[in-house]
Structure formats: C-alpha cells, structure tokens
Amino acid sequence: MTIGFIGAGMTGTALATRLWQRGYPVVAVSSRSLSSAKRLASFISGCTVCDGPQQVADIASVVFITTPDDVITDIAAGIRWRPGQVAVHCSGVHSTDILEPAGRYGAHACCLHPLQTFAGIEEAIDNIPGSTFAIEGDEAGLAAAREMAQALDGNVILLKAGDKVKYHIAAVTLSNYLVALMKTSADLWQSFGIPQDEAVTALLPLLKGTVRNIERVGIPGCLTGPIARGDVETVRKHMAALEEGHPENLDIYRVMGLKTLEIARAKGRISIETAQETRDLLNGPGEAPAHDPDYLFIRR
Numbered sequence: 103m104t105i106g107f108i109g110a111g112m113t114g115t116a117l118a119t120r121l122w123q124r125g126y127p128v129v130a131v132s133s134r135s136l137s138s139a140k141r142l143a144s145f146i147s148g149c150t151v152c153d154g155p156q157q158v159a160d161i162a163s164v165v166f167i168t169t170p171d172d173v174i175t176d177i178a179a180g181i182r183w184r185p186g187q188v189a190v191h192c193s194g195v196h197s198t199d200i201l202e203p204a205g206r207y208g209a210h211a212c213c214l215h216p217l218q219t220f221a222g223i224e225e226a227i228d229n230i231p232g233s234t235f236a237i238e239g240d241e242a243g244l245a246a247a248r249e250m251a252q253a254l255d256g257n258v259i260l261l262k263a264g265d266k267v268k269y270h271i272a273a274v275t276l277s278n279y280l281v282a283l284m285k286t287s288a289d290l291w292q293s294f295g296i297p298q299d300e301a302v303t304a305l306l307p308l309l310k311g312t313v314r315n316i317e318r319v320g321i322p323g324c325l326t327g328p329i330a331r332g333d334v335e336t337v338r339k340h341m342a343a344l345e346e347g348h349p350e351n352l353d354i355y356r357v358m359g360l361k362t363l364e365i366a367r368a369k370g371r372i373s374i375e376t377a378q379e380t381r382d383l384l385n386g387p388g389e390a391p392a393h394d395p396d397y398l399f400i401r402r
Contacts, residue, residue: 103126104164106162107128107165109169113220115227117230124254129298131143140218159181163186163388187210188209189212190329198212210239210241212243213238231254234255237251265386290348291305331371
C-alpha cells in the first residue's frame with residue numbers, strides 16, 4: 103500500500119504524518135499551495151511533491167483527497183484512476199457518493215473521517231492518535247480505512263451513507279458550539295469587569311472537570327447544577343438577570359435548560375412537580391410547551 107495526498111491542509115498533513123510514523127509509505131503530495139505541499143513533505147522521508155492530482159494518483163495506490171469539501175468531486179473527476187486503487191476523502195458530512203467519478207474507472211471508495219478538532223498543524227498531529235474514526239464505503243475501501251484507523255489506535259465506527267449528515271451535526275454541536283458556549287460565558291464575566299482571557303483561564307478548570315465527570319460517571323449521573331437539584335428560584339434569578347442585562351443570551355439559556363431538564367429527570371433526583379415548574383419557567387409565559395410532558399416526565 104502506497105499512499106498519496108491531494109490537499110495539504112491540517113487534516114491531510116496530520117494523517118500523512120501519523121500514517122508515515124506508523125509505517126505506511128506516504129509517497130506523494132500535491133496542493134494548490136506549493137508551500138503547503140512542501141511543508142507536508144518535510145515531515146515525511148521519501149514523499150514527493152507533485153505537480154498536480156494526476157501525478158499523485160499515478161504514484162500512489164491509496165489516494166486521499168483532503169481538499170475543501172466543495173471541490174472533492176471535481177478533483178476525483180479530473181483523475182484517470184486505475185482499477186483497484188482506493189480513493190479516500192475525509193469529509194464528515196459527505197458520503198462516498200462524491201467519489202463516484204473514481205468508481206467509473208474501477209477504483210474503490212471510502213471515507214475516513216477523524217472525529218477530532220484541529221486548530222493548527224501541531225495540534226492536529228498531536229490529536230490524531232486515539233481518535234474515533236467514522237468510516238463508510240465499499241468493501242475494499244472499508245478494509246483499507248479500517249486498517250489505517252486501527253494503525254492510528256483509533257476507535258472505528260461504521261456508518262451508512264445516510265448517517266453522515268446527522269453524524270456531522272452531532273460533531274459540530276459538541277465541538278463548535280462548545281466554543282460558542284465558552285465565549286458566551288466569558289462575555290458575561292466581562293460585564294463585571296473581567297477580561298475574556300482571564301475569564302477563559304478561570305472557566306477552563308470547570309470545563310475540564312465536567313469532561314472528566316462525563317468520562318468517569320457518565321450521563322445522566324454527571325449532571326450537577328440548579329436544574330439537577332431542582333432549585334427553581336436560582337433558575338428564575340438567572341433568567342431575570344439575563345432579561346435585564348443580556349437578553350441576547352436568554353434563548354440560549356432556555357433551550358439548553360430544557361435539554362438539561364431532560365437529563366435531570368433521567369437522573370431521578372427531582373420530582374415531577376419541580377420538573378414541571380422548571381419547564382414552565384424555561385418555556386416562558388404564554389409559550390407552547392417545548393416537549394410532550396409524557397415524553398419528558400416519565401413516571402418512575
């Protein structure tokens with residue numbers, strides 16, 4: 103198995119580097135940016151910087167297309183593939199349908215998506231080992247993807263083509279929106295005079311402790327806070343303060359509060375009556391219930 107990369111951004115560079123470190127011959131790279139291709143090749147002994155995608159495909163038996171999602175199909179359509187080659191993309195949202203042009207030549211197709219966040223090249227390389235990898239594709243493509251994911255100490259999950267969008271929504275909700283929640287919390291600290299960088303530093307141990315609790319205790323047992331305790335008056339004070347000084351955050355608080363209430367009920371520490379009172383408060387006066395009570399408040 104010889105591997106080539108078309109696209110030398112963070113994902114491509116991280117995968118290429120780590121696969122090479124695990125013994126895979128990464129032999130070719132091309133990129134719209136020559137400097138990016140040279141940077142990737144500098145991490146890997148014996149990797150040739152190619153003039154374009156076709157040269158990569160001429161050299162490698164497994165070809166990763168790690169370009170932006172919107173051009174993957176165009177790249178695949180512009181290559182004269184060989185029967186038996188494996189075309190790989192790493193998009194979280196797209197299925198292998200976008201590699202259909204490779205299939206016309208008899209090449210196999212798979213997706214190998216690292217369920218990980220990459221904020222920079224060094225961080226990407228550091229974060230790849232041990233990640234979960236979502237794979238999808240034809241039989242031969244899946245075999246290649248599974249082998250590479252396992253070589254990277256990855257946890258492998260097998261998806262169907264129709265699963266990809268919901269899978270990606272889950273990833274975005276957790277990773278990207280967590281950043282937005284941190285920013286929202288830090289902004290509230292700025293309202294009482296603490297700058298964003300100091301606020302983030304102060305809040306990070308809380309975030310890390312929450313992640314550890316999720317890992318060690320699990321959901322719903324790890325849930326803490328006023329909703330989990332049934333402290334309705336605290337929730338009322340929160341909402342009043344937001345309505346007065348930060349109304350732009352009130353909807354976020356309500357929506358997340360209702361999701362938290364579901365978890366609190368599953369934990370079993372609050373009564374149906376307290377849960378109903380909290381739910382009515384979060385929904386707001388005159389608003390339709392956000393959930394069917396029979397669904398939310400399961401009698402135990």
